[in-house]
Amino acid sequence: MTMTTAGVLFVLSLVAALVAVHKPLGDHMFRVVSGTRSSRVERGVYRLVGANPAAEQTWGVYARSVLAFSAVSLLFLYAFQRVQDKLWLSLGFDAVVPHGAWNTAVSFVTNTNWQSYSGESTMGHLVQMAGLAVQNFVSAAVGIAVAVALVRGFARSRTGQLGNFWVDLTRIVLRILLPIAVLAALALMLGGAVQNLSGGTEAATLTGGTQTVPGGPVASQEVIKELGTNGGGFYNANSAHPFENPTAWTNWLEIFLILVIPFSLPRVFGRMVGQKRQGYAIAAVMSLLALASVVLTNVFELTGGGTVPQAIGAALEGKEVRFDVSNSATFAAATTLTSTGAVNSFHDSYTPLGGMMPMINMMLGEVAPGGTGSGLYGMLVLAVLTVFVAGLMVGRTPEYLGRKIGAREIKFASLYFLVTPALVLIATATAFATGNDSTTLNVGPHGLSEVLYAFTSASNNNGSAFGGITVNTTWWDTATGLCMLLGRFLPIIFVLALAGSLARQTPTPASEGTLPTHRPLFVGMVVGVTVVLVALTFLPALALGPLAEGL
Amino acid sequence: MRLPNWLSRHLAALRALLVLTVLLGLAYPLALVGVGTLPGFSHRADGSLLTANGATVGSALLGQSFTDADGNPVPRYFQSRPSAAGDGYDPTASGASNLGPESVVDTLDADPRESTPSLLTRVCARSRAVGALEGVDGRRPYCTADGVGAVLAVFRADGLTGRATRVVSVNQAAPATPFVATYEGVPVEPARPGEDYVAAGGLVTPVRGDAPAEPAVPADAVTASGSGLDPHISPAYAEIQVARVARERGADPAAVRGLVAAHTTGRALGFLGEPGVNVLELNLALDARFPAR
Numbered sequence: 001m002t003m004t005t006a007g008v009l010f011v012l013s014l015v016a017a018l019v020a021v022h023k024p025l026g027d028h029m030f031r032v033v034s035g036t037r038s039s040r041v042e043r044g045v046y047r048l049v050g051a052n053p054a055a056e057q058t059w060g061v062y063a064r065s066v067l068a069f070s071a072v073s074l075l076f077l078y079a080f081q082r083v084q085d086k087l088w089l090s091l092g093f094d095a096v097v098p099h100g101a102w103n104t105a106v107s108f109v110t111n112t113n114w115q116s117y118s119g120e121s122t123m124g125h126l127v128q129m130a131g132l133a134v135q136n137f138v139s140a141a142v143g144i145a146v147a148v149a150l151v152r153g154f155a156r157s158r159t160g161q162l163g164n165f166w167v168d169l170t171r172i173v174l175r176i177l178l179p180i181a182v183l184a185a186l187a188l189m190l191g192g193a194v195q196n197l198s199g200g201t202e203a204a205t206l207t208g209g210t211q212t213v214p215g216g217p218v219a220s221q222e223v224i225k226e227l228g229t230n231g232g233g234f235y236n237a238n239s240a241h242p243f244e245n246p247t248a249w250t251n252w253l254e255i256f257l258i259l260v261i262p263f264s265l266p267r268v269f270g271r272m273v274g275q276k277r278q279g280y281a282i283a284a285v286m287s288l289l290a291l292a293s294v295v296l297t298n299v300f301e302l303t304g305g306g307t308v309p310q311a312i313g314a315a316l317e318g319k320e321v322r323f324d325v326s327n328s329a330t331f332a333a334a335t336t337l338t339s340t341g342a343v344n345s346f347h348d349s350y351t352p353l354g355g356m357m358p359m360i361n362m363m364l365g366e367v368a369p370g371g372t373g374s375g376l377y378g379m380l381v382l383a384v385l386t387v388f389v390a391g392l393m394v395g396r397t398p399e400y401l402g403r404k405i406g407a408r409e410i411k412f413a414s415l416y417f418l419v420t421p422a423l424v425l426i427a428t429a430t431a432f433a434t435g436n437d438s439t440t441l442n443v444g445p446h447g448l449s450e451v452l453y454a455f456t457s458a459s460n461n462n463g464s465a466f467g468g469i470t471v472n473t474t475w476w477d478t479a480t481g482l483c484m485l486l487g488r489f490l491p492i493i494f495v496l497a498l499a500g501s502l503a504r505q506t507p508t509p510a511s512e513g514t515l516p517t518h519r520p521l522f523v524g525m526v527v528g529v530t531v532v533l534v535a536l537t538f539l540p541a542l543a544l545g546p547l548a549e550g551l
Numbered sequence: 552m553r554l555p556n557w558l559s560r561h562l563a564a565l566r567a568l569l570v571l572t573v574l575l576g577l578a579y580p581l582a583l584v585g586v587g588t589l590p591g592f593s594h595r596a597d598g599s600l601l602t603a604n605g606a607t608v609g610s611a612l613l614g615q616s617f618t619d620a621d622g623n624p625v626p627r628y629f630q631s632r633p634s635a636a637g638d639g640y641d642p643t644a645s646g647a648s649n650l651g652p653e654s655v656v657d658t659l660d661a662d663p664r665e666s667t668p669s670l671l672t673r674v675c676a677r678s679r680a681v682g683a684l685e686g687v688d689g690r691r692p693y694c695t696a697d698g699v700g701a702v703l704a705v706f707r708a709d710g711l712t713g714r715a716t717r718v719v720s721v722n723q724a725a726p727a728t729p730f731v732a733t734y735e736g737v738p739v740e741p742a743r744p745g746e747d748y749v750a751a752g753g754l755v756t757p758v759r760g761d762a763p764a765e766p767a768v769p770a771d772a773v774t775a776s777g778s779g780l781d782p783h784i785s786p787a788y789a790e791i792q793v794a795r796v797a798r799e800r801g802a803d804p805a806a807v808r809g810l811v812a813a814h815t816t817g818r819a820l821g822f823l824g825e826p827g828v829n830v831l832e833l834n835l836a837l838d839a840r841f842p843a844r
Contacts, residue, residue, distance in 0.1 A: 001822065009822040049567045050559075064560060072564040120643055130576030137575045138568075166567060173571065178579065185583050192612050195580075195587040195596040200643075203600070203609045206834055207617050207625050213598045213610045214642050219587075220580040237636075237645035240777030242612035243598065248824020306652030307757045308670050311693040311700075314770040317670060318647040321632070321771050321783035322816075324825035328777075345777045346647035349670070355652070444749075446651040468649035549653055 004302060007326025010252065011294055014330075017256055018263050022283070025260060026267025032175045033148045033168060033268065045170050056161035059500025062149055063493055065165035066142055070109050070489065073135060077105040080131040081123075090124035091199045103477035108135035110488035111143055111371060113225070113232030113341055113463040114480060116472040120235045125197055125216050132232060133221040137181075140228025140261075141172040143339075143373030146492050147265060150377045151272045153499030154401045157507050162499055176261070177227060184223040184257055191253075192246030193219035218243055226257035229371040231341030231463040239331070239344040240320055248322050251344060255334045262286075262338055262369035265376040273401055277518040282379055285526045289368035293361050294333040300354035301329040305550060309351050318346030329354065332464075336361035339371030341463025348442070348450065348466040352550030355466070356542060359453055362460045363538045364530060365420065371461065377495045379526075383517065384413045384498075386529045390515050399514055402507035412498040419490045421537045423459035423483045428452050428541065436475050441468025449545035454480060459487035601835060609831050614782040615640045617834060624684060627799040627843050628834045629784070629792050629811075632771050633677055636779025647777045648673075655693075655702045655757055657722045659744040666744070671700030671757070672722055677773040678766065685791045690762040691773070695730040699723060701760055703734055704753025711754065719748050721755075731758065767791070783827030786815055800841040810836050 038046070038053055046053050057065065081096035081104060096104065100117055107114045113136075117123065123132070145168035152162050189195050198215025205211050218234045222244050225231060231238075239245040245254055263283065270279020301315050302325055309315040319328045328345035335342050336358035347358050361368070367378040384400055388410050391398030398405040405413075431437050431451050440447035450469040457464055458480040465471075471480060516522065554562070587596030594600075599611040609615050616639045617628035624630050637644035650670035658667040668676070671693060679698035682689020695701045699722040706717040715737045720729035722742065729739040742748070749755060769787040789811045797804040814833040817826050 001818075003825065006818060006822045006825075013822070045567075045570055048570050050563050051567075064557075065564070068557075068560045069564040069567060072561055072568055076565075076568055118644070118646070120645060129580040130572055133580065134568075134572050134576040138571055166563065169567065173575070178575070182579070182583070186586065189583070189587060189592055189596055192595045192599055194598045195583050195592075196598070197584055198597070201598065201600060201607060203607045205609055205615045205617075206603075206628065206831070206838070207619060209616065211609055211613070211615055211640065212643055213600060213607075213613060215598060217580040217584055219596075220583045235642075235645050235778075237647070237778035237780065240647070241645050242610075242778060242780055242782055246612050247819065249819040252819075252823050307655050307693055308650075308652050308674060310759075311671055311674050311691050312770045312774055313691075313764075313766055315652070316770045317650065317674075317774040318777045319774075320776050320778060320781050321785055321827040322781075322824050327824055343777070346649055348649040348651055349647065351652050441649055442651040442654055443656075444653070446653055449651075466649070466651075467647065468651070549651075 003324060003326055007298055007302070007330065010327055011330055014252065014255060014259070018259055021260055022264040022267055026264040027271070029176055029264060030268045030271040032171050034272065035171070042170055042174060046166065049166055051164065051166035053164060053167045055164060057164055058160040059149070059162050059496045062162050062165050063496040066146065066492060067489065069165070069169070070142065073109045073138065074105050077108060077131050077135060078102060080127055081105065084124050084127045087124065087126050089126040089197060093122060093124050096122060099474045099477035100472060103481045106481040106484050107463065108132050108230070108232060109139055110461050110484045111139035111228070111230060111339055111374070112458060112461040112484045112488070113230045114458055114465070114484060115232055115463070116477055116480070118236035119233055120214055128221060128234060129217045133224060136221065136224040136228045136230040136232070137173055137177050138169065140177060140230065140372040141169050143371055144172050144261070144265070145169055145373065146495055147373035147376040148268070150380060150495050150499040151269050153502035154403060155272045155274070156503045157505060159503050160500065162496070162503060177224065180227055181220070181223045184227065184253065185219045187253060188219045188222055188250055191250040192242070193222055193250065194243045195219040214243065223257060225342055226254045226340065227261065229258060229262065229338040229340040231335065233342065239342045240346070245344055248327065251323055251327055251331065254342070255331055258334050258338050258340050258342070259369060261372045262375040265373065269376060269380070275518065278401065281518045281523050282376070282383065284523045286367065286369040286375070286379060288523070288527055289364065289530065290337050293337055293357060293368070294330055297329045297333040297354055297357040298326055300351050300357060301325050305351045305353060315351050315354060318349035320345065332358050333361060335464055336462055337366065337368050337370070339366045339374055339461045341457060343464050346467055347464060348468045352546050355449065356546035356550065358464060359449070359456055359542070359546065360534070362456045362462050363534050365417070365534070366460050366462065367530065374461065381413045381416045381495065381498070382530050383526055384409065385417065386522070386526045387515060387517065388413070389529055390525060394513070396513050399508055400517060402510065403502045403505050404508055408501050409498055412494045412501070416491050416494040417533065420459045420487050423487050424455045425541065427455040427459070427479055427483050431455070431479070434475070439470040439473060439476065445545050445548040449549070452541055452545050455483055458483040461488050601831065603835055603838070608835070611829065611832055612782055613640070613642055613780045615831055617830070626795055628837070629789060629796060629830050631830045632781050632784055633773070633775045634779040635775040640780060642780055645778050645780055647779065648775045655700050656749060656755060657699065659722070659724050659742055661744045669700055669722070671702065674773045675699055678768045681768045681772050685795055687767040687791055688763070689768055691766045691768070692759050692762050692764065693757045694760065694762065695723065697723070697727060701730050701758045703739065703756045703758060704748035705734065705756050706753050710752065719753060721748050782829050782831060784830055786811070786826055786828055789828040796837065800837065800843060802841040807837070810840065
């Protein structure tokens with residue numbers, strides 16, 4: 001079997017598994033977010049938190065709860081890193097420097113998991129498992145909670161109530177993320193991922209050298225890193241590291257974990273609004289974009305364009321033998337189509353056009369299928385923009401799911417869409433204007449790509465990188481930190497505001513002139529709007545970087 | 552006393568975070584560490600450690616260097632891939648080179664040890680060295696015979712177009728002789744260390760040369776992995792090492808080839824991943840079966 005055939009089967013098997021699982025998992029998630037019965041553990045949590053599970057919140061209170069939780073998380077994580085040298089299991093590492101601690105705290109709270117540090121030489125085990133990995137769970141749950149609140153906005157009418165954030169957070173963590181994480185962690189441990197508290201084992205190599213075999217609670221962190229579309233590696237090499245991703249089948253499992261929740265959420269959406277076909281339409285948009293991206297990334301990488309890949313005979317620099325080119329390219333596409341940012345190979349050494357694909361995936365706004373929750377709410381905003389564009393064409397007031405998309409709604413949707421491109425382009429320009437592009441490893445167009453990739457990744461809360469660039473300076477830590485923070489919470493505020501305004505409406509019955517939003521025509525239009533908006537926004541920047549290099 | 556809303560909300564957030572930290576940050580990982588001590592899990596959870604004569608020699612999942620103190624290959628061992636982790640296979644500094652697909656121009660210094668080679672030159676130098684060690688053709692496209700990137704800076708009369716006025720082989724400093732004597736009729740000069748020919752307006756022009764499209768030295772032998780700790784090499788790279796290792800150990804090449812096959816992992820389920828040879832396990836098996844003379 002050739003590598004291409006095997007690579008195609010690899011993708012098809014993932015598609016088959018996702019199709020098989022999206023229904024039971026989506027139905028389970030639907031029950032979790034719409035259920036009202038609490039388990040004993042949950043009641044205990046509510047009592048400790050001091051939350052009344054029966055009390056619902058308006059969009060403003062919901063948003064303030066999200067922000068309060070994230071602010072407290074940020075401060076806690078910052079302080080945790082600053083005092084790690086005084087804590088158990090610090091492995092002798094110093095306290096993290098202030099700008100690094102700020103960047104990392106923002107990074108993990110915003111579900112970005114951009115890493116300006118090297119895990120094995122910076123973070124002790126306690127900070128990793130009780131600081132960073134906790135945010136892997138809760139930042140993912142925040143994303144799902146916000147998406148669910150938006151869907152409630154579509155599903156409810158004449159109400160200000162969008163649910164209770166503390167209940168959503170607790171139930172999503174305890175009933176969705178934790179059970180899957182435990183099962184998947186056991187599987188990864190059987191595959192060879194390490195799970196211990198060792199500070200490292202000294203080995204005497206066969207030729208008389210020494211090697212420190214590292215330890216750590218890796219498997220437990222690895223699974224939630226993928227499942228929660230977080231992406232922050234326990235070690236610097238992330239999922240390329242054999243202790244995080246030991247075999248070809250663990251690689252398959254990790255890609256599956258990355259995609260499974262985002263691809264199951266449209267089912268939750270369909271069930272919550274009472275029309276499963278609306279969920280299928282959203283899933284179809286996501287699938288079309290995702291498949292196109294996976295295929296293109298594979299084609300570019302397998303054909304091996306660029307001088308160095310031509311000299312090598314394959315685009316193998318920065319890739320592992322056990323994954324080789326195709327399984328690495330598929331991982332790269334999956335990790336950037338979602339907001340994950342974990343890597344099993346190093347995108348900086350990809351072919352010029354192969355390396356452009358992860359950038360485009362992120363520039364799409366990470367909606368195909370996107371991060372846990374953030375993918376669904378991003379895609380629903382694009383659907384709102386699409387009905388608006390369609391409404392302009394035929395001169396009717398646009399509607400989506402019986403909700404009128406008026407001036408207020410379209411303002412929130414447009415603001416949502418504008419945040420990340422503004423951050424990416426302004427920050428990239430600022431880096432060059434202030435000379436901070438001097439920390440790139442590569443020169444010429446590829447150096448520009450490193451800077452553009454960094455801000456695209458930070459602003460879209462992805463976390464992957466063209467890793468050659470040095471970003472642990474004060475300027476870079478501050479700038480990427482601000483991009484991550486604004487790129488996460490401004491859109492969340494706009495989404496919740498949109499949800500609030502939708503929930504207040506009285507549904508309009510569908511008439512003859514209503515655009516059906518579950519037909520292939522609508523699916524095609526959303527794909528078109530997404531691609532056109534992104535192309536208009538980013539083509540000039542891409543032309544200076546990867547296109548200049550690759551064409 | 553009733554607290555202001557914003558304060559009570561932040562206190563609720565803090566309590567929620569603390570509860571979840573105990574649950575997700577301590578109970579969950581530590582329970583799995585506990586599972587990791589159980590039979591069936593403990594070997595792998597501890598890092599798949601390998602021992603020889605009672606001493607820990609490494610991990611089955613982490614590659615290592617089989618070189619002497621000076622970094623030269625020890626010929627009785629199968630060699631791993633190049634590594635960008637620290638000085639090579641250092642798990643305290645895992646990572647990749649991150650050099651891009653058009654990294655083709657070296658930064659030359661008057662002291663050659665201070666020069667920074669481009670990715671292309673690294674690939675060419677490795678290919679040449681592996682070819683010499685294994686007695687196979689080490690030539691590759693875009694590489695010079697002396698093992699650097701075959702790249703010219705071409706200065707043209709009208710900037711991007713027009714006739715060539717000056718041509719420099721950017722990766723070859725004197726005393727090296729440029730890999731081509733003339734280009735478009737213009738004699739090719741060797742590079743002078745410290746000069747930036749690209750900034751000076753030279754057009755970077757890699758030259759393909761006449762090397763075979765399918766080089767004898769496999770791709771994984773000339774590239775650094777993503778982790779820098781890749782435990783595997785391709786079966787093709789193992790194959791070109793068989794003759795040398797057999798010769799060094801006075802073993803039958805067929806028997807060595809049999810050991811390679813025994814330590815080759817195929818695709819999982821027939822289609823996941825690519826076949827690889829675990830180098831450390833193979834070398835341990837060699838030491839046991841054919842101890843060095």
